[in-house]
Amino acid sequence: MGKLKKKTGAYYLVNTVLTAILFTVLFLLISGRTLNNYWSGVVVLICINVILAVSLNLVTGILGQLVLGHAGFMLVGAYAAANFTRAVVTNGTMSLYVALPIAMVIGGLVAAVFGVVIGIPALRLRGDYLAIITLGFGEIIRVMANASFLQPVTNGAMGLSVKTFSNRTDPGAMFVFAFVVMALVIVISYTFGRSRHGRSVIAIREDEIAAEAMGVNTTYYKLFAFVLAAFIAGVAGALYAHHIGMIDPSKFDFNRSVEILIMVVLGGMGSISGSVISATVLTILPELLRGFSDYRMLLYSIILICVMLFRPSGLLGRYEISLPKLVDKLLHRKEKAAKTGEA
Amino acid sequence: MALLETKDLGIVFGGLKALDDVYLKIEEKEIIGLIGPNGAGKTTVFNLLTGVYTPTKGAIRFMGKSIIGKKPYQINRIGIARTFQNIRLFKAMTVLDNVKVAMQQHRRYNVVSAMFRLPPYWKEERKMTEEARELLKIFDMEDVAEQQASNLPYGQQRKLEILRALAARPKLLLLDEPAAGMNPTETHELMETIRRIREMFGVAILLIEHDMSLVMGVCERIYVLDYGTLIADGTPEEIRSNEKVIKAYLGG
Numbered sequence: 279m280g281k282l283k284k285k286t287g288a289y290y291l292v293n294t295v296l297t298a299i300l301f302t303v304l305f306l307l308i309s310g311r312t313l314n315n316y317w318s319g320v321v322v323l324i325c326i327n328v329i330l331a332v333s334l335n336l337v338t339g340i341l342g343q344l345v346l347g348h349a350g351f352m353l354v355g356a357y358a359a360a361n362f363t364r365a366v367v368t369n370g371t372m373s374l375y376v377a378l379p380i381a382m383v384i385g386g387l388v389a390a391v392f393g394v395v396i397g398i399p400a401l402r403l404r405g406d407y408l409a410i411i412t413l414g415f416g417e418i419i420r421v422m423a424n425a426s427f428l429q430p431v432t433n434g435a436m437g438l439s440v441k442t443f444s445n446r447t448d449p450g451a452m453f454v455f456a457f458v459v460m461a462l463v464i465v466i467s468y469t470f471g472r473s474r475h476g477r478s479v480i481a482i483r484e485d486e487i488a489a490e491a492m493g494v495n496t497t498y499y500k501l502f503a504f505v506l507a508a509f510i511a512g513v514a515g516a517l518y519a520h521h522i523g524m525i526d527p528s529k530f531d532f533n534r535s536v537e538i539l540i541m542v543v544l545g546g547m548g549s550i551s552g553s554v555i556s557a558t559v560l561t562i563l564p565e566l567l568r569g570f571s572d573y574r575m576l577l578y579s580i581i582l583i584c585v586m587l588f589r590p591s592g593l594l595g596r597y598e599i600s601l602p603k604l605v606d607k608l609l610h611r612k613e614k615a616a617k618t619g620e621a
Numbered sequence: 622m623a624l625l626e627t628k629d630l631g632i633v634f635g636g637l638k639a640l641d642d643v644y645l646k647i648e649e650k651e652i653i654g655l656i657g658p659n660g661a662g663k664t665t666v667f668n669l670l671t672g673v674y675t676p677t678k679g680a681i682r683f684m685g686k687s688i689i690g691k692k693p694y695q696i697n698r699i700g701i702a703r704t705f706q707n708i709r710l711f712k713a714m715t716v717l718d719n720v721k722v723a724m725q726q727h728r729r730y731n732v733v734s735a736m737f738r739l740p741p742y743w744k745e746e747r748k749m750t751e752e753a754r755e756l757l758k759i760f761d762m763e764d765v766a767e768q769q770a771s772n773l774p775y776g777q778q779r780k781l782e783i784l785r786a787l788a789a790r791p792k793l794l795l796l797d798e799p800a801a802g803m804n805p806t807e808t809h810e811l812m813e814t815i816r817r818i819r820e821m822f823g824v825a826i827l828l829i830e831h832d833m834s835l836v837m838g839v840c841e842r843i844y845v846l847d848y849g850t851l852i853a854d855g856t857p858e859e860i861r862s863n864e865k866v867i868k869a870y871l872g873g
């Protein structure tokens with residue numbers, strides 16, 4: 279037992295150190311302008327997409343329910359947050375550095391409210407109703423955002439300009455926020471999945487009737503996983519809005535929802551590290567293939583079909599890549615080698 | 622006061638009376654059999670007792686209180702746990718986690734403790750792991766604790782299902798054909814296990830089973846269902862010599 283705890287402690291340490299190194303390297307590259315504006319922006323986008331994929335994985339991977347309107351929650355979070363910062367930063371109540379974290383929470387909460395409202399009817403039913411209802415929600419919310427009576431909040435298709443950090447004086451700010459949130463989201467969805475709460479959600483995925491019979495409040499946990507995912511998508515929406523500086527409803531359309539879903543499916547449903555890897559690759563790849571941007575959705579479709587044909591469980595399946603374990607293995611191999619060498 | 626008592630229990634499925642006038646009475650720590658031909662309504666009785674279906678008439682009292690209208694998870698927490706005729710394990714989860722799902726209703730910590738791994742998380746999870754391993758040891762399954770449930774051989778899957786139900790610390794355990802698909806040796810072992818469970822955990826057991834040697838060997842009293850109605854109840858000897866039962870079931 280003590281040994282296990284020590285090992286867990288060591289794993290935490292290794293993970294923290296590796297994350298800190300990654301953070302520092304990227305931060306220096308971005309704030310020192312070694313990476314140009316364009317690629318710094320891509321790094322921030324990667325963080326945001328990882329957040330989105332990991333959050334969707336909570337529902338699609340861990341709970342096992344398809345969601346086709348994740349971008350809808352992003353949209354709601356983005357507009358809520360943008361309006362907040364527009365108000366408080368413009369009148370000088372607070373700086374964006376203080377306002378953005380608050381705006382992210384607001385964006386998350388508003389998205390969570392929508393999650394509850396949609397989730398309660400959709401999740402009471404067995405089967406894939408969630409997919410259809412979230413699909414409808416995503417489309418409705420996007421059309422609504424264009425509606426004239428919401429113009430004061432959304433500015434419709436013209437787009438709403440959002441407060442951003444000055445790229446000239448502080449190019450690293452947005453990265454810091456995005457990276458910290460990403461790290462936090464990865465950690466909590468990992469720990470959530472390995473707790474009594476996550477275990478309940480996984481049990482529902484495996485067998486809803488048996489889970490209910492074993493004392494799991496299935497309605498509550500389905501809703502919880504879904505609303506948590508909605509909350510995180512709202513936060514991601516807030517980050518996204520303040521990163522690109524100009525939002526309009528078309529940025530949160532069905533294609534966006536599908537993109538996020540593909541990241542989860544490709545990475546392996548239920549695998550957080552899979553989501554991280556595929557979100558990273560699928561953000562960089564289109565940038566490298568800029569010239570083929572018209573064919574991006576086509577490329578996605580082809581990749582998806584190939585995965586479905588040859589590896590239906592996704593890149594990693596439900597497997598998690600653990601860096602500390604990898605390090606552990608390498609060290610042990612060395613130890614072993616050393617021992618055999620002695621003998 | 623009986624542990625469980627049903628009165629005049631009945632349910633209708635689309636005009637078909639699947640169960641009618643079912644009276645059951647189970648005292649604490651009793652082992653009771655529920656037998657009858659296929660389609661007699663045995664599993665339906667379990668589904669009514671565990672809240673999967675709501676009866677169209679009658680009463681169910683558990684420890685003196687009505688449980689009608691309660692959801693399955695609430696009934697589990699009150700103290701009735703079950704297994705399924707067709708095994709329903711959490712296949713992709715480990716054996717240990719299967720047990721923990723049922724156990725964790727007694728080992729609570731909030732979601733913040735879970736996400737940030739605060740002391741309550743460590744404390745309750747450690748206790749749960751210990752208890753779950755203890756339970757697995759009783760069933761000689763401690764060495765498969767980390768295996769995925771779907772990788773277990775059939776007999777062990779059946780055992781795991783019983784074990785998982787026990788992990789919820791029920792006062793009444795409902796076993797739906799636990800010996801189905803088992804060979805005579807395994808069935809005999811199961812009989813011993815059922816007796817042992819009652820002694821160790823102090824639970825009452827209601828057992829649906831087709832294997833007569835098992836039912837007659839282990840049950841103190843037996844109820845016989847036929848076409849949704851009770852046609853007999855009594856000790857194994859009484860049931861064995863009951864004309865109606867022989868005609869409907871045993872002789873058939």
Ligand SMILES: Nc1ncnc2c1ncn2[C@@H]1O[C@H](COP(=O)(O)OP(=O)(O)O)[C@@H](O)[C@H]1O
Binds near residue numbers: 634
């Ligand atoms: N959900 C249901 N809807 C309709 N009929 C059902 C349902 N559940 C059970 N029945 C019917 O009730 C009868 C009893 O079934 P069951 O309890 O499974 O029998 P047993 O377990 O004794 O073999 C059968 O005729 C079955 O078809």
Ligand SMILES: [Mg+2]
Binds near residue numbers: 663664665706
């Ligand atoms: Mg049956």
